[in-house]
Amino acid sequence: MPMVLLECDKDIPERQRHIFLKTPEDDVRECLPIANVPTIPGSLSERGCAFCGAKLVIGGVLKDTIQMIHGPVGCAYDTWHTKRYPSDNGHFPLKYVWSTDMKEQHIVFGGEKRLEQSIHEAFDEMPDVKRMIVYTTCPTALIGDDVKAVVKKVMKERPDVDIFTVECPGFSGVSQSKGHHVLNIGWINEKVGTAEKEITSEYTINFIGDYNIQGDTFLLQKYWDRLGIQVISHFTGNGTYDDLRCMHQAKLNVVNCARSAGYIANELKKRHGIPRLDIDTWGFNYMAEGIRKVCAFFGIEERGEELIADEYAKWKPQLDWYKERLLGKKMAIWTGGPRLWHWTKSVEDDMGIEVVAMSSKFGHEEDFEKVVARGREGTYYIDDANELEFFEIIDLVKPDVIFTGPRVGELVKKLHIPYINGHAYHNGPYMGFEGFVNMARDIYNATHNPLAYLAGQDIRDPTPLVMPERLREVA
Amino acid sequence: MNNVLDDQLDELYGYIEERCLWQFFSRSWDRQENIDGVLDQAARLLNGKGPARETPMDNLFYADAKILVADLRERFPWLEDAGEEEIRQLCDGLKGRLVDVVITRSKNRELNHHLY
Numbered sequence: 037m038p039m040v041l042l043e044c045d046k047d048i049p050e051r052q053r054h055i056f057l058k059t060p061e062d063d064v065r066e067c068l069p070i071a072n073v074p075t076i077p078g079s080l081s082e083r084g085c086a087f088c089g090a091k092l093v094i095g096g097v098l099k100d101t102i103q104m105i106h107g108p109v110g111c112a113y114d115t116w117h118t119k120r121y122p123s124d125n126g127h128f129p130l131k132y133v134w135s136t137d138m139k140e141q142h143i144v145f146g147g148e149k150r151l152e153q154s155i156h157e158a159f160d161e162m163p164d165v166k167r168m169i170v171y172t173t174c175p176t177a178l179i180g181d182d183v184k185a186v187v188k189k190v191m192k193e194r195p196d197v198d199i200f201t202v203e204c205p206g207f208s209g210v211s212q213s214k215g216h217h218v219l220n221i222g223w224i225n226e227k228v229g230t231a232e233k234e235i236t237s238e239y240t241i242n243f244i245g246d247y248n249i250q251g252d253t254f255l256l257q258k259y260w261d262r263l264g265i266q267v268i269s270h271f272t273g274n275g276t277y278d279d280l281r282c283m284h285q286a287k288l289n290v291v292n293c294a295r296s297a298g299y300i301a302n303e304l305k306k307r308h309g310i311p312r313l314d315i316d317t318w319g320f321n322y323m324a325e326g327i328r329k330v331c332a333f334f335g336i337e338e339r340g341e342e343l344i345a346d347e348y349a350k351w352k353p354q355l356d357w358y359k360e361r362l363l364g365k366k367m368a369i370w371t372g373g374p375r376l377w378h379w380t381k382s383v384e385d386d387m388g389i390e391v392v393a394m395s396s397k398f399g400h401e402e403d404f405e406k407v408v409a410r411g412r413e414g415t416y417y418i419d420d421a422n423e424l425e426f427f428e429i430i431d432l433v434k435p436d437v438i439f440t441g442p443r444v445g446e447l448v449k450k451l452h453i454p455y456i457n458g459h460a461y462h463n464g465p466y467m468g469f470e471g472f473v474n475m476a477r478d479i480y481n482a483t484h485n486p487l488a489y490l491a492g493q494d495i496r497d498p499t500p501l502v503m504p505e506r507l508r509e510v511a
Numbered sequence: 512m513n514n515v516l517d518d519q520l521d522e523l524y525g526y527i528e529e530r531c532l533w534q535f536f537s538r539s540w541d542r543q544e545n546i547d548g549v550l551d552q553a554a555r556l557l558n559g560k561g562p563a564r565e566t567p568m569d570n571l572f573y574a575d576a577k578i579l580v581a582d583l584r585e586r587f588p589w590l591e592d593a594g595e596e597e598i599r600q601l602c603d604g605l606k607g608r609l610v611d612v613v614i615t616r617s618k619n620r621e622l623n624h625h626l627y
Contacts, residue, residue, distance in 0.1 A: 068617075294537075298627075313574065329575060330574070332574040334570075401619040405617065
């Protein structure tokens with residue numbers, strides 16, 4: 037039976053539709069975990085909210101834009117700098133956070149004046165910054181503050197500024213995914229095509245769905261520069277507000293995160309005739325394939341082959357060193373959605389690792405189609421897993437390392453299983469050739485570090501555990 | 512379709528299923544467009560003909576098909592001996608299989624939503 041009812045879910049049997057075990061006996065196409073639906077009451081979900089999907093994932097990455105969060109201060113703090121996206125102008129997105137700091141009186145009497153005052157204050161305090169995104173949150177949406185009217189008034193008073201409004205309160209969707217969608221569609225409707233930039237190359241792309249986690253964008257930009265490709269906009273790693281207004285000028289949309297940013301790539305194809313090319317940027321084999329495809333599109337294949345040869349010569353020996361030591365290690369991936377299908381084959385092919393369980397917080401059924409097609413048999417595929425399910429799955433598959441976020445990571449650490457931050461990385465970047473070596477190194481360090489073993493040891497125990505050989509060697 | 516061709520089709524499909532993101536685009540019409548576009552270009556390349564490169568979408572399908580064909584040739588040496596008719600049958604068979612799996616029988620409930 038490929039759809040699995042775990043023991044811990046016996047009181048919420050609806051969860052069976054969300055958990056899939058791939059077996060050789062079943063036609064996997066007849067089964068797909070149900071996804072992007074409301075969390076079942078009784079299930080302690082690890083999901084974030086819709087506002088978080090817009091702000092933390094996409095908008096907050098921009099390096100020249102004030103992120104004005106119209107709501108209580110916690111909404112701002114909880115979506116600030118946990119994603120580790122640096123920028124080349126002094127890490128602007130990591131340094132600052134803005135909030136209208138709504139209090140009870142503003143909820144009772146309305147928060148529009150408070151918002152207007154906060155916008156002016158932010159621009160006055162940062163006179164060099166002329167761009168802003170304003171987000172509604174649950175309380176300001178519920179009391180009906182007319183954010184767009186306030187923004188319109190401010191833009192009339194300050195003709196040198198441009199402001200984009202994201203009306204996506206936390207409750208507006210089942211997970212972060214709704215926020216991705218609202219920001220994507222809002223941006224294409226209101227901002228794309230409102231600015232033009234100088235074109236410096238006949239090869240132009242938008243690089244979509246890369247958020248410069250620990251420098252991913254910086255690393256990939258070296259490749260585009262070497263290939264002579266002008267990146268019109270980064271959606272949104274190390275990106276700027278005005279570059280995103282110029283997305284219509286690119287000849288090709290290269291998409292990494294199809295979940296958070298596939299919408300805008302689809303719309304750019306539909307409205308502006310710009311083709312959408314999906315690639316994987318994690319992994320040697322995948323990255324090389326992505327570069328080859330981009331170069332084939334533009335007819336610059338030789339440049340691509342030179343780049344790939346140089347990068348392989350430089351980084352492949354290091355990757356192979358780790359692969360030799362990671363062969364057969366078992367890994368679980370419990371992240372947002374796309375990293376499941378981006379990573380499962382790349383760690384298997386490039387590092388010799390078996391991915392034994394995967395869970396997605398906000399993936400859609402499309403993501404499960406991809407990951408089930410790519411993933412191994414005997415692996416569990418779970419939508420919106422809860423804490424008890426994590427415990428039970430760990431017992432079933434016994435992973436050596438788990439890629440997940442800090443919240444679940446803390447739970448995992450208490451079980452003395454190494455955890456690596458699958459959202460913000462431990463020591464990234466992880467994309468590209470150099471990045472995948474970083475990822476392999478983090479997995480090696482995690483699985484060969486004796487700390488997890490030592491933390492599980494009770495020194496009062498008269499029959500202490502014997503430290504495994506591989507840990508004794510590195511201890 | 513004879514047994515040999517059937518087995519060959521299984522091999523090619525198995526590779527595409529695991530590897531190619533273009534089959535899993537957001538909506539049924541995107542998937543259909545990609546399946547037709549990439550496999551038409553792939554058939555031309557496998558038959559030693561030049562690719563169509565008139566439009567941006569031609570270039571996109573060529574980019575995907577070029578890498579696909581190189582991978583298939585490397586993994587399945589029997590492709591070198593396939594004649595034009597056999598390649599046509601294989602590509603038509605692949606189209607049919609892909610449409611059946613990722614469109615017709617797909618359990619993805621968003622495939623036919625009229626908006627993105």
